[in-house]
Amino acid sequence: MNVLFKMTDAAKVFLQSGRGLGALFQPGGSVASTQLLHNCRHYIPAVQTILDVGANQGQFALSAAHFYPGATVHAFEPVPEVYAALQRNTRKAARISTYNFALGSSSGALNFYQNHYSHASSALPVSVLQRQVVPATATVQQITVPVQRMDDVAIALVPPVLLKLDVQGFEQEVLKGATTTLQAVDYLLFETSFVPMYDGEPLFDDMHQFVKQLGFEFIGPVGYYQADTLQILQMDLLYKKK
Template structure:
């Protein structure tokens, strides 16, 4: 990542003493998560339910707990090694429920590509066209992980709103949404990572994901953060979608 971009993000964090103190307090917590949550809180001051799909080591859910202390947070991470780190980082926080599961459009078990750099591990295989750093550190192993659906997990129960669904599942976002048509009806906001280049095999493009979100009743509210790749190219964007009025 470009050094100037990294320094800019760190300096912007220094202006928020509360976020900075929280960042220093926890290991493995990303600057990106705190910056996104700061923007999110300014746009959406209250959330009562947060579903964190692709929790990794807890970067997002810990920052979310700081910004939305009254929210019930449900975090999903399927990789056993990463889940152990997530559990250690979260500790005994009463409002974060951890689930060692992948989410998608099916129930059962599914092959999962565990990368040495855990942030890019995915159900999908890294594309042969992907020459970005970190993605090609190498697959440590292909493992089988349990997979469920949003509708099965929430069993058609009413969640207290406003509800945020956060998706960071490395190209598997549409499958997660397809597995929760009933639950998605309760969702007010979707925070989703969207690609501008082909990072994984069979990964949908930005346009395809945007069109799909529009079709299920969500409209782009605001870009939240960007991930820079080779040559300072923007390769991914975290975007906030809001339920379209009347949908």
């Protein structure tokens, strides 16, 4: 019965978004990304450039292509196997470009924790708490991936620009390498934690103060991740340039 309810909820999300049920079963189809962008549309009526940092298999990029069909999407994913899925899933989307490297505060090579549960892969190790809450994240292998500063990546930023970060606790490092890029960013969307899901990650208070100092003001929450105990562990926050 729980599975039936989940499928019913998923169908509602896709129908309300205008994507149609068929999109739910396409490669890269994602209820979470569809709901997230559906919520963002209330605050962002138009966008021309989307920087999707931590693209995974293209879930957010494909949803963004639906909600903002005129936008160019630049999707970054460092894990080779996951990047291959990203390429497959977006190969028919002419306005999505993909990049197989991480973004950070410096360029070179980065020690990276590739998680069996690909959504949890990060430059930071998963915490004990996350392994308890999401047992699927316990299996990890360490790899080395190329990393670049966003400021060093040649991308035409046609405004309005949305920068989306889903890099599992590494958000500050990405932003530190994007000082010049941020001058052209109109909206900032990122996931932040209220409890340590990764060792060494900055939590909500630190991230909120950090992005305020970068010149962004808080719009509101547009998504969240809740434990079975109903505790809200993480939240997707939307900011705009002051």
